[in-house]
Amino acid sequence: MESVLGRYRNLTILVVVLFLQVLGLAVQVKRSGDAESTRLIRIWAVGAITPFERALVWTQSGGRNLWRDYCYLRGVRAENRDLKQQVEQMRLQEVRLSEDAEQAHRLQSLLAFKEQFISKTLAAQVIGSGGSDLSRIIYIDKGKNDGLKPDLAVITANGIVGKVLMVFPSVSQVLLINDQSSGVGVMLEKSRLQGVLRGTADGEVTLERVMSDEQVSPGETVLSSGGEQIFPKGLPIGTVTSVKPGKEMFLNIHVKPAADLARLEEVLVVTEKQEQSPVADSGGRVRAADILAARLPSVPDKPVAAAGTSIPGQGTVAKIQTVAAGSAKTAGTERQAATPTASPSALAGKTPEHTSVSPTSTPVAGKASPAAKSVTVDGMAGASVPANSPSSKRKTQQEKPPVAQSNSQPPVTDDNRH
Amino acid sequence: MPITYTSGEQIEVYRFSIPVTVGVPLIALFLQAFLPRRIPAFSYVDLPLLVTIFFAMARRSPIAGLFTGAAIGLTQDMLGPYPIGIYGIAKTVVGFGASSLGAKLDVENVGARFLVTLVFYFVHAGVYFWVARFMVNLTLHWSWSHGVVAGLVNAVLGVGLYHLLDKLKQRT
Incomplete structure (x- = not known):
């Protein structure tokens, strides 16, 4: 037995290392996405990387502002x-x-x-990404210390960006709407058809769950429906770029996000939404x-x-x-x-x-x-x-x-x- | 010029200083997290994977290779939204494979480096998707167009990067 292990020493170590990682994964999966179990080591990793990102972003934006605000005024x-x-x-x-x-x-x-509108937002700067081409997440320079919590909507002036996924003391992780695990309840502006917006492996955005017998035309605006209780209803998300027959009885609709998700610099986190009955003038x-x-x-x-x-x-x-x-x-x-x-x-x-x-x-x-x-x-x-x-x-x-x-x-x- | 070693040939094994061993992977992870926001095309590149392959091939020790891959992969997992271990497993396999292959191939050869990087990019992607879909139950979809382009980009970039990192090698 000893000689066998010695002969396949490298392979044995590989199996052991893989087994330990699989075990760790199983524990995390069993806790069904509970991020708290790995929170501490994530804080370490994020804490090691983000200070450099903050410094670089600060230097970059400082230099750019200096040039734009004081030099280049043509x-x-x-x-x-x-x-x-x-x-x-x-x-x-x-x-x-x-x-x-x-x-x-x-x-x-x-x-x-009852109408819902944004009553309070917090401006944040994008400082980095998740470091993977398969997951579309970004890091912003505001965190728990600034009052952020998971599942807050993140937007720009142009449209929806994503939602806060994890919150660390001074930074937060934001899941973009073009991530594969993202899902947003949406509706089409003109036809008021409802569907689910999802990301793809390529970082594109598709509109799912729209029946193939419905009329959807390219150029139509896609708005948030507010169904998932994260995004206020009526915020712009993007425009339909192409409509093709898809699997089963649904259309394959591609959407171009209104916000430029690849070049985000500043975003707004919706920290407070308000729901009230509209005040009608009785006069x-x-x-x-x-x-x-x-x-x-x-x-x-x-x-x-x-x-x-x-x-x-x-x-x-x-x-x-x-x-x-x-x-x-x-x-x-x-x-x-x-x-x-x-x-x-x-x-x-x-x-x-x-x-x-x-x-x-x-x-x-x-x-x-x-x-x-x-x-x-x-x-x-x-x-x-x-x-x-x-x-x-x-x-x-x-x-x-x-x-x-x-x-x-x-x-x-x-x-x-x- | 043969790219495989015969039994009579001496295999050159390299080592690296501690700052290089720790610093290069950390810089790769930092750049991977930072650059794609500024240069969207950079999202095709997997710098931590290239660094894993480089260290594994240079050291030519499967154990060192798998531990290097595991460490880089697990750190990369910590920055992402998914459970920790998906990249860890994928890069462990790549580190082990690349170092095992490094003992048999002349990995100083540009063509060999290109092919090894291309092959291990797909190995990495395959293991990642297998683990993500069947062990973590993530709803990931494989895109061939994205995969092929990213594989070629990484292979080309890897050849250049290895050339730079060669200067940090120390002979044993």
């Missing part, structure tokens, strides 16, 4: 101008859409519909044109101070510093009035002041401006304000907040940004 002015125009257009678009949203909210409240019907009119400038009787500032290509905007509360014409806040050619966007952002105005009780009792009738919006053809938005009507509506403000969902915020 085209920034033009970009800034374009973005300002874009903001103007989007603000007006928001006004138009707010009424539709209000109607939807009213209907939802009639049906006792009368409000027209988009009226809301727009409520946001338009009004000329105070006697502006205390006017300092003309000029925005290129947008006419002169007079910034009027109103007198502090207590004075007859005061508000204690800055308001902006526009010349007939000025952009109303400069005023649109001041809605809260307008919404709280009451001609009889509030110091800022701006009278309806004649200019409101003739204001035109730069870059917005046909976006002139209707001339029949009377000042009296405006005042009446100003007693309650505009729908656009009172019902808009809270945006994805980063209130824990470090």
Whole structure:
């Protein structure tokens, strides 16, 4: 026996080493995916690797920011101008859409519909991956110390990225949606068909469980359905790139993720979701044109101070510093009035002041401006304000907040940004 | 030029300093975790596997090879989401096989290195999938297109990498 073992010494050791590892695997599998059993050694390994990754990422982003923010500023002015125009257009678009949203909210409240939205997020930086081409995971630089826990949704501004899988003291492991073991409940935006999104060995993403007799067309947007209770409903996931007949009675649908999963740098972890019934405005019907009119400038009787500032290509905007509360014409806040050619966007952002105005009780009792009738919006053809938005009507509506403000969902915020 | 050894030929066995023995696998693991996020094409590369094959072939000792493979594989498992041991088993087999083969082949030869790396890439992938599917019950799917491309990429990269790592060898 001894001679046999000696003769096959190498093979014997190989078998023993393999047996020990198989035994270790069996123990882990028997505990059915309980990561706690191997947590300590994982912490050691992650703790040994991630400090170097953090240092490299910090150096890399520091150098890039230095270059981008202080050296390479070519085209920034033009970009800034374009973005300002874009903001103007989007603000007006928001006004138009707010009424539709209000109607939807009213209907939802009639049906006792509960809506879920993101109320708190935490920004995190991607510092590394799992070191395997077969598993698609990333490491982020926020962990248990930052309040993270498993099964939190990880997103970007473009769409869903994945979910938190394991949490370590200062880093977390995130399973991407293109990992083979990942599964996300999704629905198609137009047809509202539901399915399961899974990753493939190639790192691609497919939509499963859609019957072959359904109509799915390339280009259709895929949204989260919220079925797995991890991702809030309605977040963008990607777009359908191809549709082919698949196995059995299901379609083989390929999806291009909206977030660039291969080049993630910063992500948002959804740390808090909120579920509430939509608040429907119980008041009368409000027209988009009226809301727009409520946001338009009004000329105070006697502006205390006017300092003309000029925005290129947008006419002169007079910034009027109103007198502090207590004075007859005061508000204690800055308001902006526009010349007939000025952009109303400069005023649109001041809605809260307008919404709280009451001609009889509030110091800022701006009278309806004649200019409101003739204001035109730069870059917005046909976006002139209707001339029949009377000042009296405006005042009446100003007693309650505009729908656009009172019902808009809270945006994805980063209130824990470090 | 023959690539197999005859009984009369002396097999050259190398050893490595402790910093190299520990540092090179750790750097490989670090790069494997770090680079694919910056260079997506790097996800095809399995640096820890290449390092395992290199050390196994250079030492030409099956026991040293299997322990090197086990250590690198288990550490790689610790960074991933799956149970620890899948890469460990796969790289143990590769370490043992590569060192056993290293005793019979002239692994200084570029062609032999290319072939050995290509073959052991598939051995590694095969063992990994077998363990993952039938022992851990993971729902992994094999992709031939990905496997073939990754095998060739690793084999080409391995030849270059071995050439660099040859400079760290010490004669026994």
